Amino acid sequence: MKADLFEALSLNIAAHKACAVVTDIEAGSQILIGADTRIGDLKLKEEQLAVVNQLIVGDVSGQIDETNLFVRVYGPALRLIIVGAVHIAQALAPMAQLAGFKVTVIDPREAFVRAGRLSEVEALTDWPNEGMHKLQPDSRTAVVTLTHDPKLDDPALAAALRSKAFYIGSLGSNRTHAKRLARLTEDGFSERDLDRIHGPVGLDIKAKTPSEIAVSILGEIVATRRRAAA
């Protein structure tokens, strides 16, 4: 790999921009294909370029059939938006970062944010509807609400339901969750919309402590993403 291609790749990855490196594994020639970059000595045919662009969209690396061309796709960052700088968030945020998520915690209660010791995590002290509007969740975003407080959770869930977020989870018992669904139904969401919300949140691993609950939530997020791609 030529130094200039590698340096451009580093910049794309640091900026969370989707891109791909295509390598002719017999000849050793390469090209970096990004939204606004194209660097390298490998020439691709139109139809090969179309395949590469498809692979970038699907975030799938692999060889192009019947060619020597290997495509390594570097997808944009996965994101996790956590509403509520509560105890579980303190565990969930760093775990999700380890697993490759760019994590943002939204909580207008500054004391919670300070108490949450979230120094390595982006924290917004906006109200959830404002925070969600700033963050614009997309199909590579997971949203989890943890506050139990309808004033904070409901607007975030409504914004998540109006987005393409691939995972929406909401902490609360069966009873709390049923009430929540009733409120969201009154707000005009259909049963099909509400089926997107995982609640009670997380895989059933009999989690008790905040960190165990974080494991169950992160497990459910990973399972949802990987099952959708399988």
Place this chain on the structure above:
Amino acid sequence: MHNVDADPLDRLTEWHAAGKKTALATVIKTWGSSPRPVGSHLAVSEDGDFAGSVSGGCIEGLVIEAALATITSGEPAQLEFGVTNDMAWEVGLACGGKVQVYVESIS
């Protein structure tokens, strides 16, 4: 908290910025129950430091050797490891899978 999956390229970027010679190994094909998916990276510096993985630890030693050879020669290489390969059997790719790895220097 650091994203462990992004670690190899982050480290490679650091070494490269420090003026070190480096190489990158990438899993380009897998068969059967190989432990790391296509696209997995192992980054290697001229000092023999490494980050990331291309297997569950079974073939890393051989891939690092090949990476150091690539740093010297500048020539990319393709390596294949599997149960039919005596060498890999020796180093213990016992999962029954097979992997193909592409090794290239950054230069």
